[in-house]
Amino acid sequence: MLPIEESALILKLLGDKTRLRMMKLLDEDACCVCEFVELFQMSQPAISQHLRKLKAVGIVKEVKRRQWVFYSLNETHQYYPLVKAILVRLESQQDKLVSLTESGKRIDCQIEK
Amino acid sequence: MLPIEESALILKLLGDKTRLRMMKLLDEDACCVCEFVELFQMSQPAISQHLRKLKAVGIVKEVKRRQWVFYSLNETHQYYPLVKAILVRLESQQDKLVSLTESGKRIDCQIEK
DNA sequence: TGATTATATAAGCGTTTGATTATATACTGT
DNA sequence: ACAGTATATAATCAAACGCTTATATAATCA
Numbered sequence: 001m002l003p004i005e006e007s008a009l010i011l012k013l014l015g016d017k018t019r020l021r022m023m024k025l026l027d028e029d030a031c032c033v034c035e036f037v038e039l040f041q042m043s044q045p046a047i048s049q050h051l052r053k054l055k056a057v058g059i060v061k062e063v064k065r066r067q068w069v070f071y072s073l074n075e076t077h078q079y080y081p082l083v084k085a086i087l088v089r090l091e092s093q094q095d096k097l098v099s100l101t102e103s104g105k106r107i108d109c110q111i112e113k
Numbered sequence: 114m115l116p117i118e119e120s121a122l123i124l125k126l127l128g129d130k131t132r133l134r135m136m137k138l139l140d141e142d143a144c145c146v147c148e149f150v151e152l153f154q155m156s157q158p159a160i161s162q163h164l165r166k167l168k169a170v171g172i173v174k175e176v177k178r179r180q181w182v183f184y185s186l187n188e189t190h191q192y193y194p195l196v197k198a199i200l201v202r203l204e205s206q207q208d209k210l211v212s213l214t215e216s217g218k219r220i221d222c223q224i225e226k
Numbered sequence: 227t228g229a230t231t232a233t234a235t236a237a238g239c240g241t242t243t244g245a246t247t248a249t250a251t252a253c254t255g256t
Numbered sequence: 257a258c259a260g261t262a263t264a265t266a267a268t269c270a271a272a273c274g275c276t277t278a279t280a281t282a283a284t285c286a
Contacts (some may be wrong), residue, residue: 001204008130011199015125016244017118024117033263046190046245047162048264067253067262084200091114129274146233159275161234180283181230 002082011080013057014086020052023073026060027087028094030072038105039096043093068107088098122166123192126170131155132163138188139173140200141207143185151218152209167209181220201218 014020018040025039033038036047051071054060061074075082102104119214127133131153138144138152150158164184167173174187187193 002202002208004133004203005130007199007203008128008133010128011124011133012128015121015128017121018244020121020124021117030278031223034261037262043246044263045265046249049244064253069263082199082202085202086120086195089115089195090117090120090199093117131274147231150232156276157233158277159233162274165234177283180231 002079007079007082009060009065010057010082013053014083015022015061016050017047018088019054021093022050022054023060023083024087024090025093025096026071026073027084028092029097030063030070031097032068032070032107034068035100035107039100115192120192120195123170123172125197126166126172127196131159131161132167133203134206135163135184136173136196137200137203138206138209139184139186140197141205142210143183144178144210145181145220147181148213149217149219152178152213177210 014023021040022031022036025036033044033047033051036051037044040102049103050063051060051062055062055071057079059074059077059079060071063070073083077083097106128192131191134153135144135149138149144159146164147163149155149164150157153160162175164175166182168175170192172187172190172192173184177181186196190196210219
């Protein structure tokens, strides 16, 4: 059973449409900052700051590969089951990743989930 | 599958510790405004305003009985399954209701869930 | 009827949030 | 080494948020 106050902090993080989209995308595949920038049509600092918040609580992790930083969900996090229970109910963003690939802007991080 | 943008609005509502406590309490039993005021030791307008936000999206409903307004979860709401999936993972607030009863401040709304 | 209790709403205010621009750091490839 | 690419951080600012106080409305009860 999760403590309510701490849970509220996690839900607040997910209660932003940009971060929630990010989390759903990361649930489907690891992504790097520049992919989010392309997908969301937002400034790179805005993306980085959202990712920083998610990383600050540990619910996402990062791996550096060449010049990129790839983010993925931290499946060992205490709140991962809660987060996952939410994400599974959200519409897939897979088509967005496919579009990215088709436009040649997808970056293969070669990290196995 | 729930749309992400709308889901983010629901999660933002739950991403406040007062509202999340309210929702968990309502998941366990209907409550009226003055009970929340007593439980949370917050001003009555603060409580009313949180409830108004929850009612605005329809995830809680109200029933008037004598001089009280009892709130409860709207189990027919489109987002109820998502909300419930979150609430079941949170620590029970049942002990808070028991304390209220013991201090003689519990109000029996006589509404069946 | 007048006092009390319960709730809602409006206005005001300090804090937080999410974006932007500017700048710094780091890695890549020629 | 240098130009280009990728990311992070800092400063700034308008908008949103959550609380308070003040006030209005409605039901209860003596």
